Amino acid sequence: MKKYFNFTLLTFAILLFTGCSSEEEIADNGGVPSLKGTLTFVLPMAKGATTYAIATTNENKLDIPGMKIYMFSDAADPVLEKVYSGADIVSGSNGTNATASITVPEGVSGNKTFYFAGNTATVQGTATNQLGTTAEGMLLSVFSKLITDNQLAPAHLSSANGLLLTGKSATINVASTASANVSLKRRVARFDVDNTTSASNVTIKEILIYNANLAGYVFENPTPDIAANLTKGDLTKITYTGQTNANTGITESVFYLYPTVVGSTTTIIQLVTDVKGTEKIFTVKAADILPNKRYFIKAKENNGIEFVLEVADWESAGDLETEVQGAVGFSNVASSDLTGWNANTYMFDATNNGTTITLDVATPSSKGAEFEIVNTLGSFPGITTETTSTPALTYAASYKQGVKITIPKYEGTDDLTVEIRIKDKANPKLYATVVVYSDKTGTYYPGTTLKPVVVAGVTWAPVNVGATTDDATVLNLASTGYYYQWGRNSFKGASSNLTNTIAGPLGYDEANNSTQFISRADNINGDWLKKDDSKYTDRASLWTTGATSPCPAGWSVPTVSQLDLLNKSALVSITGNTEKKRNEIKDKTTNAIIYLPFGGAIMPNGGATWLGTGAMLWSSTPAITASKTNGQMLLSGGATPKIIETPVSYGAPIRCVKN
Incomplete structure (x- = not known):
């Protein structure tokens, strides 16, 4: 439940006779509205008590003499008519609440909108586009x-x-309204750390923050198009050891950040930890950082320990809104009939036989799992589901529960796709899936229940390598697939922001025996491969044979010429779908559509770029430059796709083509 500071605006008319009280419609003699009055803003939070959600009283503080109130006209693009500050605002009290009063000048009437900015003393600034440059006559759009x-x-x-x-x-x-409500919101996000070493086996020592926004928008949330104007920088490390409740529960208000939007800028949060005597650095998964939100950094089990962000309304400490990153996951799967496509999706072919599946499911909440059966193609009665144990806490943000699923043999003659969704009861939007299918016609793309698509004369896989759905409304492994560094196929990044990295460069054999992302601190032209390795001058052959290709048998990584066909306006039309976070590329002859999710890419330092705003897909074609450190990829952002040269140490998805 969202809770903001509620301000009540009371209008008192200055009347020429006594005995008149404040009403919904206030008029002087003759029924003409008063043109001069006092507007009193009642501020219930200014003397508010500290609650669990507010770690310090300063988080609930409002400096009334330092507040600014801006009055705008009622127009298509309203104009700033007056700025109230300093002596213009009179402090007072109303019972236990503080008040701030202003005077509406005589002669002012009609509809007005008031904007409020509190605690601006250290942030108002006087440079271009900063809050301190406000002046009467400024348009609201500015x-x-x-x-x-x-x-x-x-x-x-x-x-x-x-x-x-x-x-x-x-x-x-302003002349006739007796009351109105105003909500103020904090324009920064708060970060708490929730870690118990006895549960996670991780002791957090320090917190590192890179590429943070050093400024924020005063009234609007940042969007990728406008957030680029903000200055960014690295912050000093935070010593976490010794803070209240450090590694024994929740430490509140460890730090604050201005909002960011993934895809326009990625704020990287890293934890320097001790894991059973070994120092390890975890990168917290990236997410949009919104104002007036309370973020929890939590340990979670997902094929090993990782740290994720959860978000709640700042005022509602116990009511978690959603988990920004995180999911329901599987482990201890006891069935040889299943194909484990990724940690959140398993496939079962029911064409020739049935099966009984027992497994453990991990959910973010203690309420455990519930089931939903979705008939995507055809129907399949007879599937039974049950939980076999109660949820048990395994990590600070992960509860494990036993599950049993019984699936009979499919006796039908048509293709079949049925999803068994195992959902978190507390947040049903989070679920893992067992897909039951039967490919009677033999036309599914390997590992999915989707069929290949012919666009621009090329037969394309319907999804990226590792993905199982073409719906990218939720950007996760199921929709974006794996992220590969050019020429490597041992590393399969399950996210465009990483927690498992190793410093490069490495030799070819070492690199392809490692499942870690090879990071480069320079983040620009770094190569994951050592220059003295024999493969360094022979990388044109990488990804061109079945032995080195990440694609399934009968499929290959597209050449740059094939990817470039998806740019040709004579062959295809391109529609950017921001709701489903993908580009939809339609063949102008056949009307067949290929969907490219906005999964972005992994930068050489491990952070995300273009996540949520653009699709980036590797080709098998190297760009043999003097430094031999670039590959070629398709960047399909909005409706303007193009081929770009990109350092091979970037991680990006792959869309296979049929041989």
């Missing part, structure tokens, strides 16, 4: 995109003087 002053990197944001609070009123008639 005002709404104002940013704060840059924090002094590498220093961290502090709540010592209160956190930036902003909001606006509804459109009100």
Whole structure:
């Protein structure tokens, strides 16, 4: 449940006679609305008590003398008519609540909208596009995109003087409206750490933050198109050892960040830890960072330990909204009939026989698992599901429960696809899937229940390598597939933000015996392969044979010429679908469609780029430059796809073509 600071706006008319009280419609003699009055904003949070959700009283602080109130006209693009600050705002009290009062000038009437900015003393700035440049006559379209002053990197944001609070009123008639509600929201995000060493076997020592936004938008959430204007930088390391509840539970308000949007800029959060005597660095999975939200950094089991972000409303400590990254996962699968396509999806071919599956399912919440059977193609009665144990805590954000599924043999004659979704009861949007299928016609793409697509004269796989669905509404392994560094096929990144890296470069044999992402600190032209390796001058052969190709038998990594066909306006039409987070490329002759999810890529330092805004797909064609460190890929963002040369140390998906 969302809770913001509720402000009540009360309008008091200054009348020429006594005995008149404040009503919904306030008029002076003759029924003409008063043109001069006092607007009193009641501020219930200014003296609010500290709650579990508020680690310090400063998080709930509002400096009324330092607040600014902006009055805008009612127009297609409203104009700033007056700025109230300092002596214009009179502090007061109303019972246990503080109040702030302003005077509407005589002669001002009609509909107005009021914007509020509190605790601006250290963030208002006077450079171009900063809050301190406001002046009467400014258009709302400009005002709404104002940013704060840059924090002094590498220093961290502090709540010592209160956190930036902003909001606006509804459109009100200043002469006749008796009351209106205003909600203020903090314009930063708060981060708590939830780790118990006895449960996770991980002791967090330090927190590192790279590429953080050093400023934030005062009134709007950042979007990829406007967030690029913000200055970014690395912050000083945070010593976590010794903080309250460190590694024994929840440590509140460890740090604050301005909002970011994955795809436009990736703030990288890393944890320096001790795992049973060995130092290990975990990278927290990337996510959109939104204002007035409380993020939890938590340990989670997902084929090993990883750290994820969960988000709740700042004011509602016990009511988790959603898990930003994380999923329901499988382990201890006791059935040789299943094909484990990834940690969240298993496939079973029911053409020739039935099976009984027993496995463990891990859910983020303690409420455990529930089941849903979805008949995607045809129907298949007779499937039974049950849980065989109660949820048991295994990590700080993972509960394990036994599951049993019985599937009979499919006796039908048509193709079949049925999904058994094992869902988290507390958040049914999170689920793992057992897909039961029967490929009677022999036309499914290997490992999926989807059929190949012919576009621009080429037969394409319907999904990226490792993916099982062409619906990218949720960007995860099932929709984006694996991420590969060019020429490698031992590393299969399950996400466009990583927790498992090794510093490069490495030799070819060492690299292809490693399942880790080979990172490069320079993040630009770094190569995962050593220059003195014999494969360094022979990389044109990588990914061109069945032995080295990540594609299934009968399929291959496309050449750059084949990928470039998806750019040709004479052959295809391209539609960007922001809701489903994918580009839809339609053959102009056959109307067949290939879907390219906006999975972005992994940068050489392990962070994400273009996630949620663009598809990036490797070709098998190297770009043999003087440094021999580039491959060629398709960047399909919005409706303007193009072929680009990219360092081979980037990680990106692959869309196979039929031989």
